Amino acid sequence: MRYFYYVHTGHRIGLDRFHRAVAIVNELQKEIDITLLCSDFRIAAEAKEYGIKRSVGVDLVRNIPQIAHHGDKMIFDSAEINPTLLTDMTQFFSSFIRITDDPSDTRHEKEFLISPYLEGENICNAVVIDARYFEPLPKTIPLALFFGDDDYEKDLEKHQEMFKPLNMELLMGFYHFLGYENSLKESFSTIYECELYDKVIQRSEILVSASPQAVLENLAGGGKPVFLQRPDYTKDFAPLFELLNVPIIDGYAQEQLMQGIKEASSQTYHEIKNSNTKVIEFIRKTFDL
CATH class of the missing domain: 3.40.50.2000 (Glycogen Phosphorylase B;)
Incomplete structure (x- = not known):
């Protein structure tokens, strides 16, 4: 057995x-x-x-x-x-x-x-x-984006203009294609390779992400996550994020993004238990x- x-x-x-x-x-x-x-x-x-x-x-x-x-x-x-x-x-x-x-x-x-x-x-x-994400590390990254580890259609590249005015830092996903980050350099102040996943998730004050797990990991360590609900993603996590007071952005609207980040700055999140x-x-x- x-x-x-x-x-x-x-x-x-x-x-x-x-x-x-x-x-x-x-x-x-x-x-x-x-x-x-x-x-x-x-x-x-x-x-x-x-x-x-x-x-x-x-x-x-x-x-x-x-x-x-x-x-x-x-x-x-x-x-x-x-x-x-x-x-x-x-x-x-x-x-x-x-x-x-x-x-x-x-x-x-x-x-x-x-x-x-x-x-x-x-x-x-x-x-x-994972238990390591519950360690409250200093938040040295004011605002970051982690789009996710899957972007086969290169949706981030298509919608990068919505993020450009915010001077965000970007964490690349594991599956981004070779040279993909070159087209994103003008839209983000810093670009981190996927090997720095833990650093960005744990040290971001506000993390915008389409990855439900990244949102939960950032929240566990005292961050203020914002969930980007991609149209190609299931909405299974929406009820959980509503219970945790995580702002949700539905789709690629810059106005919603700005509002979500504003809410995150003043939001009282519910604690998530280990x-x-x-x-x-x-x-x-x-x-x-």
Whole structure:
């Protein structure tokens, strides 16, 4: 019997789920041998840089049974789910934990859930944020933008004029194309490479981001995030951000951006709790560790 964590990630969907996978797997691998399965082979290869001991790329979610065995245990972090797949997964794995961001989701009778919205039997109501982001570091970057780790259509380049008057600093995403930053130099005062992710997230006073996980990480460390709701992104996080008093900008309107930053400067944000211990204990109990 083996342990697996499957995460849906990639250049079209970003690394948000991967970041919380790192937070969970790094804790679990202290006591069990767990393999991270990534839907993106490049991220599977890079996972060791984040402390992950064992990671494997998976072409399709349906290929998981080619790696795992019947009776193994699984943590499943993906929206690639339907009733048939869910039934198959809960029958294949002896314990199946799913992480969901969907406020309208429901629990399958044979699965366990981790959700920021749902409560009840076999459900852990929590938000996963790596513990290191809760350290309140000095805020040396007044205003920054992190568009996200996915921008296949180069939407940031198309809409960069909305950010130009604000003299913002920019954190590049992991998947930006070679030379992409050259076209952005006139619109941002400073451009950071993706390797400086932690520095920018933790040290930004106000962070504008289309990455829900980056918003949560910045808030955890005492920052004042503003969520940029991209049209191509799910709106699953909107109810959570409303509860946390995080300003939300809907689309690429400069007027909304200015208003969101103004609100962030004077906003009283709700504190977000470090729920990692709660999540790990839920997993340990479910897996009988």
